[in-house]
Amino acid sequence: MAKEEIIQIYELFRNINKTVNKKIGCKMEFIKFNPSILSIMMQLMNGEKKSLKEISLNAGLANSTASEIIDRLEEEGLVIRERDKEDKRRVLISATDKALNYRREFEMKHLGVLEDVLSNVSNEDLDVILKGLIKLNEVIKEMN
Numbered sequence: 001m002a003k004e005e006i007i008q009i010y011e012l013f014r015n016i017n018k019t020v021n022k023k024i025g026c027k028m029e030f031i032k033f034n035p036s037i038l039s040i041m042m043q044l045m046n047g048e049k050k051s052l053k054e055i056s057l058n059a060g061l062a063n064s065t066a067s068e069i070i071d072r073l074e075e076e077g078l079v080i081r082e083r084d085k086e087d088k089r090r091v092l093i094s095a096t097d098k099a100l101n102y103r104r105e106f107e108m109k110h111l112g113v114l115e116d117v118l119s120n121v122s123n124e125d126l127d128v129i130l131k132g133l134i135k136l137n138e139v140i141k142e143m144n
Contacts, residue, residue, distance in 0.1 A: 014060050023113045036061055037069055038106075041095065044079060045103045049092035073099075 022035045039059040043050060050058075056066035070093055073079040078099040084090035118126060 018060075020110060020113050020117075023116075036065070037073070040066065040069055040073070041078070041099065041102075042106065044093065044095040045100065045106065047095065047100065049082075049094040051090055051092060055093060078102075 017039060018035050036059060039061075040055055043055055043058055052063055052067055052070065055070070056063045059066060061069075070079055070081070074081065078096055079093055080096055081091050081093050084092050118129075121129070
């Protein structure tokens with residue numbers, strides 16, 4: 001596979017994620033969840049702990065931008081930072097119980113956006129999209 005195709009796949013996933021998150025544009029309590037915040041929160045919603053570098057890379061944000069967002073999320077009680085027990089130099093970020101309570105609402109909003117986006121797609125195109133995503137999921141699973 002050519003490097004250009006890999007870059008194109010990466011950009012497509014990034015653009016899809018940003019578009020879906022932008023369409024959600026939800027507000028919960030005191031914080032407005034913009035696409036960057038949603039991208040970070042979605043990474044942490046499975047309860048996994050991640051480093052700032054991992055979060056910023058996955059969100060396509062500069063470390064400084066991701067750090068500012070995490071500062072705001074921490075002030076709102078949605079994330080916590082803690083030292084890695086195995087590597088004391090590393091700080092890990094995770095969602096709090098408060099944030100995890102929002103998970104179902106996030107999922108429902110994502111499903112609603114996808115439903116809207118796909119509502120006018122033909123059955124044939126939907127089948128192609130689904131088969132492509134299933135194949136990609138299989139390829140990724142084989143890597144583990």
